[in-house]
Amino acid sequence: MRLHYLLFAFLILFLVPAPGDAFIQKTLRKIYCKVRGGRCALFSCLTTEEQIGRCSKKGRKCCRKKK
Numbered sequence: 001m002r003l004h005y006l007l008f009a010f011l012i013l014f015l016v017p018a019p020g021d022a023f024i025q026k027t028l029r030k031i032y033c034k035v036r037g038g039r040c041a042l043f044s045c046l047t048t049e050e051q052i053g054r055c056s057k058k059g060r061k062c063c064r065k066k067k
Helices: 002-015 023-035
Strands: 039-041 049-054 061-065
Touching: 023 039, 023 049, 023 061
Parallel strands: none
Antiparallel strands: 039 061, 049 061
16 A cells, blocks of 8 residues: 555656746647647748647747638
8 A cells, every 4th residue: 555655756756847847827828829720830921820829938839820
C-alpha cells in the first residue's frame, strides 16, 4: 500500500509544470485557435487570412480565412 503513495507522489512531481513554464497555457491557446477555425502561423498570416488571436506570447499568430 505504501508503494501507491510513492507512485502518486512521483506522478504529481512529473505532472506539475516547472515555475515559469507555460505548457498548459500554450496548449490551451492552440486548442482555442483550432476551435475558432484557425491555424497557428509561425510568422504572419497569409494574404487570404485574418488574424483572430495569438497562439503564443512570442509571436505565433492564430489565423483563419477571411469571410
